[in-house]
Amino acid sequence: MQKQHLPRIKISNGKTFNNSPHLVILGAGASIACMKNTANGKKMPSMNELSGLVEVQNLLKKHSVKIKEDESFEDFFSRIHNEEYGDLEKELEQCIWDYFSDIEINDKPNLYDKLILSLRGKDYIATFNWDPLLILSYIRHKKIGENKLPKLLFLHGNVGEGICYDCKILCNFHNKICHRCHKELSKSKLLYPIGKKDYNSDPVIKNNWNILRDVLSRAYIITIFGYSAPVSDVEAKEILLDNYKKSKYLELSEIEVINNSDRKKIEETWSDMFFSHHYCIFDKLSDSFILKHPRRSCDSHASACLQCDPVEEHPFPDFDNFDDVYSFLDPLISEEENEELK
Ligand SMILES: [Zn+2]
Structure with missing residues (x-):
């Protein structure tokens, strides 16, 4: 086992940068990347692929309704919300709920296990996804202590959340x-995608967004994984941007975008979030600070950028069982306990 070097980054008021949160924002691409190890072989659909699900197709047949050729799922949903389609909207919501609720994970470590275990109690994962993969992975690690795991925020609701x-x-x-x-x-x-989303309509969703606003204003690293900021959700992008721009750490912070689509397009989508050249774009989560410096992402970034003292990488290996995962993490968690790190 490689020796761990935990950088101590003191700033003038005596606090350490170790306590600034790492915020991860997840979109559909993240759950699609995580689905490789699901138990019941279900496909993780993107928003537009929802209309192709057999369950949805059967429902549309029953109501004798068709999605037009040039119509996205979001446009279609807005149409049946705005016009008179009887119970179709309610039945469609239930159908999508049932589809995602059936998704299970097997007992092998998946990408969300790695992500959750690579962050600490000070960190946050905010997800736009409805599927339960993140919660199911989180639940199996609760035994190590919820104060040692990142907090989860569900920005569009989630079928795993009651x-x-x-x-x-x-x-x-x-x-x-x-x-x-x-x-x-x-x-x-x-x-659901009905044009303008009202993030204040539900008290639970509203509370999740309020926490996110606070975290954005003090995050040290933000990782945007598989989220493409669709035009149908312009409010979400505005909230992210407005609150991040208020951050007192803006000039020190870093944004990572994990997305394997065209780099130019990614830069166009997120350029207004980037401060100067403080951003990286990676194809895979394994290239991110999170998995190269598990449980030490903000610490190692601060050491490299503020102290000119880069910390050796300590990448999270691929394991096929949780005993090996926990053996790998044990020294890091012990070090956190000894140093009373959040
Ligand atoms: Zn109760």
Whole structure:
């Protein structure tokens, strides 16, 4: 095992940069990349692929409705929301809910396991995805302590997330009942593509966005993984941009974009988020700070950029079992406990 060097980055007020969060923003591309190891072989659809699902096709047949040739799923959904289509909108929502709820993971480590375990309690993962892969991976690592794992934010709702409106808490929907009061959980609202999204309409989604605004204003590294900021969600991009531009660490911070599409297009999409040349674009998550410096991404970046003292990379290997994953992480977690790191 390679020796760990934990950089101590002191700034003038005595705080350390180690406590600035690393924020990861996930879009459909991330879950598609993670699906390789799912248990029941389901396909992870992108938004436009939803209309091609057999379940959706059957529903459209039942209602004798067709998606027009040049119509995206978002346009189609807006059409049936705005016009008189009986129960089709409700049934379509249920159909999509059921499809994503059925997705399971197997017992092999997947990309979301690596992502979750490579971040610390100070860090955040905000996802636009409805599928339960992130929650299912998170649940299996809760035993190492939730204070050692990143916090999860669901920006469009999620099928794995249940809500107890009495206790005002989120619970794992798999259990169907609130772990505090044992009452039945409500489903998380899923935000559907109906043009202008109203992030204040649901108290839980609103709260997630408020936390995100705060994190954006103090994040040290932001990693945007598989999220292409679609034009149908212009509000989301505006919130990201407005709050990040207010960050007191803006001039020190770094943005990583993980996306294997055309580099020029990626730069065009995100150029207004980038401060000067403080950005990187990678094809794969394995090239990111997160997996090259697991649990030390902000620390190693600060050491390299602020102290001119680059830290040796310590990449997260591919493991096929969790015993090896935890053996790899043990020295890092012990070091955090000894140093009282967040
Ligand atoms: Zn409750």
